[in-house]
Amino acid sequence: MTDVIRILLVEDDEDDYYLTADYLSQCEEPRFKITWVTNSADALSVLKRQSFDLCLLDYILGAENAIDVLEVLKSNQITLPVVILTGQSDSKVDEMVMRAGAADYLTKSEIETPRFMRTMRYAMVRREIENERIERHKVEQKNKAKDKFLAHLGHELRTPLTSILGYTELLLDEKQNMEMEQELSIIHSNGKHLLSLLNDMLDMSKIMANKLELTPKEVNLTGFLTDLHALMGLAAKDKGLKLDLIAQSEIPEHITTDPTRLRQVLINLLSNAIKFTDSGTIRVYVETIKPLRESEPEMLLFKVEDSGIGMPKNKLASIFQPFEQIEDVMRANHGGAGLGLAISRELVHKMGGEIHVDSVFGKGSVFSFTINPGDISGEPREELKLDRTCTRENDKLTLHVSGRVLIVDDLREIRRLTGHLVSQCHATVAYAENGVKALEAVLEAEKDQRPFHLVLMDIHMPVMNGIDALKAIRRHNCNVAVVAVTAASRKGLKQSLLDEGFDGVIGKPIDRFELTGVLDRYLIRTAGPAPSNDHEKERAHNHEISTKKSQKVLIIEDDQDAAELIQLLIVHEGHDVIIANTGTDALNTLKRNVFDIILMDLTLPDYHGYDLANDINALQSGAKLVVVSGNEPEPERMEELGISGALLKPVSKDDLTNLFADS
Structure with a gap:
């Protein structure tokens, strides 16, 4: 409740005005400020210029009554608590004004009684509750609008990235373009960088909206770490660095966690270590941590240690905040939106752990985090062995x-x-x-x-x-x-x-x-x-390999460039492709042709993909229907509509190869 309560008194009797004003002026807590008008027209004029916390409204105002005034306020979309004052009690009047939207109903003889002040307070409390509800609704609407905007932005950015990355991959595969390989590789790597920034932005928006969910499953820890070492070892080798993965204790054979999100955290930390280290070795340590109390779970600890540029001590507190980058790093032109560590922190928290950093400027950093690996008390323990070093040669293998x-x-x-x-x-x-x-x-x-x-x-x-x-x-x-x-x-x-x-x-x-x-x-x-x-x-x-079985494919995509690229990639695989740019065109095409696979964008000018899926199933239920979208599709809706799978834009040649390999 505010320190000074602003009251609009609508009263045509001067004596009643003075009586009310005199009583309210004697109140020490809360304090009141009264504005007096005598009719609905003046009340409406004042309400349009000023804001008030409460309105005291006389039931009879000359030729008007309180119900007429309440209607005027309602028609002008003015909302504030209104307490009706009348000369005598009448249950029928009480019921009418309450139905008309009044907050309460009092006789004028009650103005100097405790009931009057209680009524004022209750009306104000209800006003605050209503204001909080309105504010929550506004925030919810803003969040919905933001989510809708981000979903649209994701779709709009992923669609052109499909063309940029796809056509670049095709050009890189052509031998006659070897002279431009360096330039094409720069286009491709920068396109992938844009995609990474987009994914970070969308992940952060899900985290801020508390909509990011984990999908825990049983994970073979040795296999998981070996795959991670193989992937990131290549990136380290490209920069002349060595990557070591060391278990400081025997590790459980299996853990329960979301492998995609755990991999995302480790890749974020390793990518930063590689980015900010010019020479030397990057080490990843893993070990189990015994709980201090029997009721607490055994945790899994990861450490990523580099010998890179390090960070000043006074900057460490801010690096896990979204959009934060250390100035020295920015000047070094290492890029990034400053979201990777913020996302990693939130993911680690969702996996039941904490993340910390120790760093010495000019000497390197150590990022450590824990996760809850589930109940591993009965899991066999084994040593982590990575006997093979991750190597890659420039020349292709000679075996044919x-x-x-x-x-x-x-x-x-x-x-x-x-x-x-x-x-x-x-x-x-x-x-x-x-x-x-x-x-x-x-x-x-x-x-x-x-x-x-x-x-x-x-x-x-x-x-x-x-x-x-x-x-x-x-x-x-x-x-x-x-x-x-x-x-x-x-x-x-x-x-x-x-x-x-x-x-x-x-x-x-x-x-x-x-x-x-x-x-x-x-x-x-x-x-x-x-x-x-x-x-x-x-x-x-x-053992001769016969020609692949040609399949008939329908692409439903309103972006002509993206549609033509996907068509080109599929035609190279030996399949027959038709493009439809709208849902209506697609349905007409389906009436004339039978398809094996239908690739459908979710956002079309005349249909939403989920609505179109019903019509497609009615025409050709035997076709394999696959969503191609700039946003993560809804698994429940896909299952409900019989959609076989989904490809997230930008769609690559490998995505389509995998799709047809499974068909």
């Missing part, structure tokens, strides 16, 4: 083989990295993200008489793990060679996997030359374009 390889791994980046190595040996590559998808791909390939010659199968995956997938493949009498890929290093594991029926075992991170040996063993070696001898020719003929 012919054959079809299915790469199965739940981590998209590792699928791509392995696929890149296999492609260097000229084998044809397909992908699957779990054991179920791998089984479907193998059976479909057998049915189409274009079987895979080798499956590289990760062991630890969601939905169906590698061992169960192998057993399922063998139950269907498929004799394709299946080689296990694992980061686990416990004694006897290799032999146990061979006993399960795997044809071979290779470790993570994948050694390129060990992989070459596997490819040479199970695929057909060729000396360049043609087999080297008659025996090789016969083997190549027996």
Whole structure:
């Protein structure tokens, strides 16, 4: 309640005005300031110029009454608590004015009684409650408007990024553009940087709106860390740095956490360490921390240590704040929006831990954070072994083989990295993200008489793990060679996997030359374009890969550039593509053609994608419907509408390759 309560008294009797004003002036707490008018016209005029906390309104004002005045205030959208004053009590009048919107009803004889002051206070309290409700509503509406704007902005930025990154990838793949490779790589890397900034901004908006949710699952910790080392080791090597990953205690075989968000935090910290370190070694330490009390969980501690430029002590308190960057860093032109550490802090908090930093300016920094790994009391403990160093040579592998390889791994980046190595040996590559998808791909390939010659199968995956997938493949009498890929290093594991029926075992991170040996063993070696001898020719003929089954694809996308790029990428895969720029065009096209796959943008000029999905299903329920959007789609709506999957813009060549490999 305010220190001085501003009251508008609407009263046509001067004696009653003085009586009311005299009583209110004697009050020490709260204090009142009265403005007096005698009719509704003057009341309305004053209310348009000034703001008041409360209105005292006489029931009879000459030819008017309080109900007429309340109607005038309501029609002019003036809202404030109004207490009606009348000469005598009348229950019917009481009921009428309350229905008309009055806050309360008093007789004038009660002005000098305690009830009058209580009524004033209650009216003010109700006013404050209503103001708080209105303010909350305004904040909610602003947040909704902000969320809608950010969703629209994300879509509008992702769509042109699809064209920028996609066409650059196509140009980089063309041999005749080798002279422009450096320039094209700069365009591509800056496009990826823009995408990273956009993702950070959208993540931060979700965090600020408390809408960012984690998806915990069981994670094989050794495999997770090995994959991380393989990915970030390449980035460190590009800058001439060494990346070490060290376990300071035996670590649990499995933990329960959101692997995507944990990976995001570690990649943020490692990317910063690489960015701000010019020479030396970056070390990642991991260990379990025993709780101080029995009721507390055992925690997992990570430390990222670099020997880079470091930070002044007086700047450390602000680095986890959104949009904060240290001035010396900004002057060094390292870029970024200053969101990575703020996002990391919020993600760590959601994973049940805390994040801290120690730094010495000019000598380096140590970022440490904990997470709750779930109940790991019964988990086997193992040493972390990363025997292989992460290497990458500039020259391509010299092995030249012919054959079809299915790469199965739940981590998209590792699928791509392995696929890149296999492609260097000229084998044809397909992908699957779990054991179920791998089984479907193998059976479909057998049915189409274009079987895979080798499956590289990760062991630890969601939905169906590698061992169960192998057993399922063998139950269907498929004799394709299946080689296990694992980061686990416990004694006897290799032999146990061979006993399960795997044809071979290779470790993570994948050694390129060990992989070459596997490819040479199970695929057909060729000396360049043609087999080297008659025996090789016969083997190549027996394992000949038939042309991929062409599929009919409909792209529903209102951005012409993005649609044409996706069309070009799919046509290169040997498929037939038609473009529709609106929902109406798409439905008309569906009436004339039958499609295998439909790629649908969610934001169209005449339809929302979810509404269009219903009409598409009514026309062609057998088609595989995939959302292509600038925003994360709603999983519940997708399942409800029978949408098979989603691609987030910008759509890359690898995204589409994976999509058709699973189709």
